[in-house]
Amino acid sequence: MSSKGVIQLYRKFVIPCYKQYPLVMARGKGANVWDIKGKKYLDFFPGWAVSGLGHAPPEVVAAIKKQSKIILHIPNNYYNRLQGKLAERLSRISFGGKCFFCNSGTEANEAAIKLARLYGGLPSSGRDGRKSHRYEIISMENSFHGRTLATLTLTGQKKVKEGFAPLPEGFKIVPFNNLKAVQNAITKKTVAIFLEPIQGEGGINIAKRDYLLSLRRLCDRKKILLIFDEVQTGMGRTGKFFCYQNFGVVPDVMTLAKSLGGGFPIGALIAKKEIADLMVPGTHASTFGGSPLACSAALAVLETIEREHLLRNTKKMGKYLEKKLENLKRKYPFIKEIRGMGLMLGVELKIPGQKIVEKALKKGLLINCTQEKVLRIMPPLIVKKKEIDQAISILDKSLKSL
Numbered sequence: 001m002s003s004k005g006v007i008q009l010y011r012k013f014v015i016p017c018y019k020q021y022p023l024v025m026a027r028g029k030g031a032n033v034w035d036i037k038g039k040k041y042l043d044f045f046p047g048w049a050v051s052g053l054g055h056a057p058p059e060v061v062a063a064i065k066k067q068s069k070i071i072l073h074i075p076n077n078y079y080n081r082l083q084g085k086l087a088e089r090l091s092r093i094s095f096g097g098k099c100f101f102c103n104s105g106t107e108a109n110e111a112a113i114k115l116a117r118l119y120g121g122l123p124s125s126g127r128d129g130r131k132s133h134r135y136e137i138i139s140m141e142n143s144f145h146g147r148t149l150a151t152l153t154l155t156g157q158k159k160v161k162e163g164f165a166p167l168p169e170g171f172k173i174v175p176f177n178n179l180k181a182v183q184n185a186i187t188k189k190t191v192a193i194f195l196e197p198i199q200g201e202g203g204i205n206i207a208k209r210d211y212l213l214s215l216r217r218l219c220d221r222k223k224i225l226l227i228f229d230e231v232q233t234g235m236g237r238t239g240k241f242f243c244y245q246n247f248g249v250v251p252d253v254m255t256l257a258k259s260l261g262g263g264f265p266i267g268a269l270i271a272k273k274e275i276a277d278l279m280v281p282g283t284h285a286s287t288f289g290g291s292p293l294a295c296s297a298a299l300a301v302l303e304t305i306e307r308e309h310l311l312r313n314t315k316k317m318g319k320y321l322e323k324k325l326e327n328l329k330r331k332y333p334f335i336k337e338i339r340g341m342g343l344m345l346g347v348e349l350k351i352p353g354q355k356i357v358e359k360a361l362k363k364g365l366l367i368n369c370t371q372e373k374v375l376r377i378m379p380p381l382i383v384k385k386k387e388i389d390q391a392i393s394i395l396d397k398s399l400k401s402l
């Protein structure tokens, strides 16, 4: 079928939730994808951070192949060996908590909201010993946490909420990196502070270490949960398994998805044991969550990151890419700032960036533009120097042709 034919099928039968380029992608390998006509693209925004190990990572493909011959799905009213193993691995490399598995970042955040509300139902330490139900969650301007009603309410961007009122109660949004604003927003009903350590959709905005340290202290003092959404920053993206490890600030709850399954859908919530145990049978569930197939993919991702020393590669290649982007900044005065961590980099422009994305795409490089003026560049953790050089050369030409 031709590109035109596929696009026509979409026009007729697919609900148009997405802005799409007139491009039909057909296959991928490593840092490259090919469209249906055979044109090759260097993918520096693979799967919106899903394909962290690149496209069709052989270890993940082999694991899925092997597991698919054994059993695809086991419902959660029985035990499955791989779910236990994956939970153990995630717990060991993070902060020693317990896991709940689902299928996406939104679902992981929805689970975190529900867990926070269960935590808020615990008897308060008030002298009368009465239950005072705490349910308010404070989140950040420009954050992104998902598209269900609760997670879009948690999200600090107006555009995702438009048309969906009435929204659920109990959410407050404050400016990011502003401790005073959080302090002022706390009430007797506050149960959690929810944030991305680096805002992705928001424009690669990095939390200040002092800010996170202060939030940690504030949460400890007031028995408020600190929840990190690491859906985009997790799984090695910033040069550590989890972004919070760069700051030395440990959350009570963390959510993961995107590259956790190397392209296979899986989301996870990890919570400190005493908090996690508030979720008892009947409080939450996911039919597909933590299937043996999804867990085999995620285990292969974790093993590959370790065996191939991909955290080291991420740091090294991240520095190299950042240096090359800084060179472009010196050349083009409309580049305002280069920022990020590891292989999660943003190029803030003084002008709209979508044209640059389109020019780069025509020349065979896939990147993204968020918040109108921030180019998001997130190559896979396996990226090589020569691929970075190639991407920079295309970006340079695209900027020059403006």
Ligand SMILES: Cc1ncc(COP(=O)(O)O)c(C=O)c1O
Pocket (backbone or CB within 6 Å): 048, 103, 104, 105, 106, 107, 109, 144, 145, 146, 147, 196, 200, 201, 229, 230, 231, 232, 257, 258
């Ligand atoms: C930080 C963050 N949280 C949550 C989500 C939602 O994840 P999903 O699209 O898998 O539901 C995203 C998606 O971009 C994200 O970047």
